[in-house]
Amino acid sequence: MSSERVVQRAPCSRRSDPERQTPLPPRQLHDHQSPAKLPAMIEKRKVIIGTTAVAFAIGAFAIYTMSKAGAFRDIDPHLPGECRKVEDIVGGEDLQWHPDGEHVYVAAQDRRALGSPGHIYRLRPADPKAVPVDITPELDIPFHPHGLHLYVGEDGLERLFVVNHHNGMTAPHSIEVFDVTDDGSLEHVESITSEALVSPNDVVAVGPDQFYVTNDHGSSELWMHTIEDFLQLARGNVVFYDGEDFREVYGGTQYANGINVSPDGTELYLAETIAKTIKIFKRDPATNDLERKHTVETNMGVDNIGVTPANTLWVAGHPNLLAFLSHAGDPESRSPSEVIRLERAGPENWNVEEIYLDDGDPISGAAVGTARDDTLVIGPVFDPHLVVCEMGGE
Numbered sequence: 001m002s003s004e005r006v007v008q009r010a011p012c013s014r015r016s017d018p019e020r021q022t023p024l025p026p027r028q029l030h031d032h033q034s035p036a037k038l039p040a041m042i043e044k045r046k047v048i049i050g051t052t053a054v055a056f057a058i059g060a061f062a063i064y065t066m067s068k069a070g071a072f073r074d075i076d077p078h079l080p081g082e083c084r085k086v087e088d089i090v091g092g093e094d095l096q097w098h099p100d101g102e103h104v105y106v107a108a109q110d111r112r113a114l115g116s117p118g119h120i121y122r123l124r125p126a127d128p129k130a131v132p133v134d135i136t137p138e139l140d141i142p143f144h145p146h147g148l149h150l151y152v153g154e155d156g157l158e159r160l161f162v163v164n165h166h167n168g169m170t171a172p173h174s175i176e177v178f179d180v181t182d183d184g185s186l187e188h189v190e191s192i193t194s195e196a197l198v199s200p201n202d203v204v205a206v207g208p209d210q211f212y213v214t215n216d217h218g219s220s221e222l223w224m225h226t227i228e229d230f231l232q233l234a235r236g237n238v239v240f241y242d243g244e245d246f247r248e249v250y251g252g253t254q255y256a257n258g259i260n261v262s263p264d265g266t267e268l269y270l271a272e273t274i275a276k277t278i279k280i281f282k283r284d285p286a287t288n289d290l291e292r293k294h295t296v297e298t299n300m301g302v303d304n305i306g307v308t309p310a311n312t313l314w315v316a317g318h319p320n321l322l323a324f325l326s327h328a329g330d331p332e333s334r335s336p337s338e339v340i341r342l343e344r345a346g347p348e349n350w351n352v353e354e355i356y357l358d359d360g361d362p363i364s365g366a367a368v369g370t371a372r373d374d375t376l377v378i379g380p381v382f383d384p385h386l387v388v389c390e391m392g393g394e
Helices: 035-068 222-230 321-329
Strands: 082-087 092-097 104-108 119-123 145-152 158-165 173-180 186-192 200-205 211-215 236-241 246-253 256-261 267-272 277-283 290-297 301-307 313-318 337-346 349-358 366-372 375-380 385-390
Touching (some): 092 145, 092 375, 104 145, 158 186, 173 200, 211 246, 211 256, 246 290, 267 301, 267 313, 277 301, 313 321, 313 375, 337 375, 349 375
Parallel strands (some): 092 366, 145 200, 256 301, 301 366
Antiparallel strands (some): 082 385, 092 104, 145 158, 173 186, 200 211, 236 246, 277 290, 301 313, 337 349, 366 375, 375 385
C-alpha cells in the first residue's frame, strides 16, 4: 500500500513587494490640458460660442428684415385699365383731389437735385390733353415740398397746407399755408416752424389753422434715420397744432408716413411704412385727441393715403423696400409700385384690395395713388412723371 505525500505550501500573496514594484511613469499631460491654461481655453470657447450666437442672430435678423422689406415677394404686375404718363412733373410725391373731382394739387420736388426749387402743380387728370399748371407762388424762403393737404371750410375757404424742408430734406422744417384764390393761384399766408417738426412727412388739416403732422423719424439727423430704419426702431410720432402750439398726440411709430381723416372728421388714418400697417384712430373733434381703434395689415411699405367722399381709402406704397432703396441711389434700378383700396366691411373690419401693381414700369417707387370715379392718379418719389389710369369697371 502506497502512501500519499502531502506537501503544504504557504499561501502566495498577489500583492507585490512594494520595494520590488516598478513605479509607473508620471501621466503625461498634453500642452492644451495644462491646468494653467484651462481658464484661457474656457474663455476661448465662450468667445467661439458667443461669436456663433451673434452671427446666427445677425443672420436671422437680416433674413427677417429682408422678408419684412418684401425682398422675397413675387411681383405679378397688373394694371386696372389703360394707363398713360403725364410728363413734366418730377417727384410728384403727394397729391390730393379737389372736392369737385375735376383736378388735383401735386407737391413735386426733384429729389435727385435737392438744390433745385420745388413746385405745386394743378392738373386735370381725366383730360388726356391737359398739361400741369405750375401755381407755385414767389416765396422769400427755400421751398422743397413733401406732403400736402387741401382744407375746404364750410364757408368756402380753400387752404393748402404743405410740409417744407428748407434744406432739401433736412432741418429747418416748416408747414407752409397757402390760400387758393378765385383764379386758382396760391397766396402765401404764413410759415409755421417749431422744434416739434423733427422730421415732418405729411400733414392733414382739420380747420383753417389746425392740423396734424407726421414725423417719420425721432431724429432730424439723416444718419440717425438710417439706423432707425435698419433697426426698425419705433421713434416717429404724430403731433397736433392748435393754431398756437404743437403737442404730441401719438408716439412710438415705425416710420409715420401718410396721414388723413374721414370726411366727417371722426376718424384719423395713419400709414406706418416699416410696420406695413394702416392704423385707424377715433378722433375727438372737440379735443383733437386720438384713440387707437384697430390696425389694418398690408403687404407693402405703405406711403400716402387718399380718402374719397365715400370714405374709401386709397394707399400707394412699396412692395419691395430694398428695391426702393436701390432705386433711390440709381434711377436705372427700378422699384415696384402698388396701390391698394380699403373699404369698410364692418365697425372693426376693412376689405383690402390690390388695384395696381407693377415691376417698376410705368412708374417706379410710387408714393401716392388716389382715385375719383374711374380715374386713378399715381405719383412717384423720384420719377419725372405721373401715371393716370382709366379704370373702367373698377
